[in-house]
Amino acid sequence: MQDILFLEHIAPLLQHMLVFLGLAYLFTRTPVFTALVNNSLSLPDKAIIYLVFSGFCILGTTLSEPSIQTDDAIANTRAIGAVLGGLLGGPVVGFLVGITGGIHRVFSMSSINDPINYIDIACAVATTFEGLFAGCVHHYLSRKGKTETLFSPRFVGLIAFVVGLGHITIILLFGVYTGNGVEAWNLEKEIGLPMLIANSAGAALIMYMIKEQKRACDELSSSAAAWRIADKTASIIYGRFNQESSKKIADIIQHETRVGAVAITDRNRLLAFAGLGEDHHRPGSLISSDDTFKVIRENKVLFADGINRTYQCQLRKSCELGSALIIPLRDDANNEVVGTIKLYEPKNKLFRNINRKLGENLAHLLSNRILAGHYELQRELRIQDQYKILVTQINPHFLYNTLTTIGHIVGKQPDRARNLLHYLSDYFRKNLETSNDITMLGDELEHVKSYLAIEKARFEDRLQVQIDIPDHLLTQTVPAFTLQPIVENAIKHGTSELLNTGIINITCVEHNDSFTLTVADNAGLYEKTNRNGIGLKIDERIKIRYGDHYGIDIQCEPEQWTRVNIHLPKSKEQA
């Protein structure tokens, strides 16, 4: 008899549970769902939780069927709504959900021919108790900082089971108190066990689903935010890991995550700070928190949630910040911690789980950015190196030859000798002005002209130079020391080897968004196998800077002519 009753009761309860599961699933697909899983609950969040789980309670009552043996008592799944409401929303929400479900229970089951009896009241009280109890569990765990436990299906099942027992006890007590002990006992004998099982399993299953959805949702939104941040910070070169770039990144992260504050440090100093407490967390100051040093030392994420592990600003007692997530920034190239990124929340706000994940993603992102920055830096250093090589490759013979030439003519043509000295000093000044390796074509051409004036004095009639470059191209930018070494080569390895007159033509052809400088000589002595490398270096330097579309190509008709073509992009603002 009992077995049949049990089956008869459990079957519809399981059906209800499935309905709840379905509804709960649908619910998790709505934007309102995030309200459920925020660890820091705002009033609107609580209101939503209240409404949703009150709905579950009411549905649980409405779906239930009258008992077979008793007219009045029914097996129901109301407890699921109350328990989940309490666990997710806290004591107040739990209590409200419970009492809402309870009041509904009282009035839905009573009518004029069926006045309110002790069972109705008992059920209402029990449901309220369930909500309140679960809410208290929420409160207790939150204080302990174990909010994760709230989402554990097993734990929820256990809580549902415990409050189910409480429910039974309350009904029995009411039964005894109102003199209906036997009836109550019979009732619970019939529906107690099925309800316990169905409600525990139902609550656990629904929480399992919520948990899974929450996890997916966290990952989704944290990766979405990470993407937005990655996108916004993409243009910030992080190789130099300095205050300027850090500040930009900290601002973006703080804006996107809406955490209380964001800090970026290197191994010793605060590089940037954005958000609450900007007034006393000054960039450039030494790191004050031992936790940060610990993270740097141990290369491990540290979470001071403000509950188990307190975070207290060392700089100012009144600092609002109460919890911090400190994540090491790794430089994978050198396998070392180069600094930390810190996310803070103020004391009155719980650290959102999503931001913990996001913070770790961000640290990963920035670590990669640092790595990329390293390459960027190395690339720039390579450009600088190439540049320095070109500058220092000024042939000492050139200086020597020039001074010799000046020595030769100083007696005969003193004015010209003086001019040559001026050209020479122009030439060397240009070589000393190494601060910027980009120059205007016009300046580069002046450099070439200084050089040519000197060579002309050496070769006299044996060297003729024609320069034909349209004036409007003179403002184009070119890497410094692009043209001069090529002209020098054309003379040194070209025309100076000629018995007759050497002719050098420097021309420029304009294309849509690029231009080609050509240095042509009439020697035709260029040998591929025996190139002296300076053209190669300039070519490489141009390619590093502008890409493979640009650079140098060389044409040669042996004994007739050599043409060195330098392809360069037009400056952006002029293209």
Next chain:
Amino acid sequence: MIRTMIVDDEPNAREDLEKKISADQAFDIIGACANAFEAIRDINSKHPDVIFLDINMPKISGIEMLSMLDKDNMPRIVFVTAHGEYAIEAFKKNAIDFLLKPVKTDRLNITLSRLKENHQPQPVITEAFPTELKFVPCYQGNRYYLINVKEIIHAYSSPTTGVHLVTGDSDQEFQTNLPLKVFDDNSQLKRCHRQHMINPDYIKYIEKLDNGLGQISTYGNHTIPVSRNFMDNFPSIA
């Protein structure tokens, strides 16, 4: 008077040196040349006693030029160079005088004094530098060429037009200012006649003619006479 020639490709360097040397009455500047081609021509026609020779010149360096001069009529050479690295080896052997550009008057005067004391040619010069002739400065009309010695099939001298070279490259003929004597001393060419030289690499066969003379046929189907005096150079027919 010491007949002096200056060879330097830089006009101002030439003028400067010329002016400084002329200050010494013992020296007579008989010519100034801008490259080795001109220099060889003038040396063979003017026979200077002393040459102030720049090393770094187009096509043929001053050192290479040495191998193109007749050892037996070698003028005294004073190298004038901006590039001290050339000087090291020669200074060690004390073979030759070096002036570093820019030439200082005091240093030049030491050189000029030495030259005044000793007019003799410099026999040791070949020890300081390798003298194998690799390239021959030539001309065709107004154009200058450098011909690889290996490409020369045949060289001959004409009393009126000087030395001619026939190369394997489609039978081209060039003229050169180098005397045949230089090829004798410094190249693989062999003398087969007072006026003819042959590159042994191109000999197809040699035959002895009835009159006691010989004749060489080349792969280019030229025939070149072999005189009695030089028959010994070709043991296969001697």
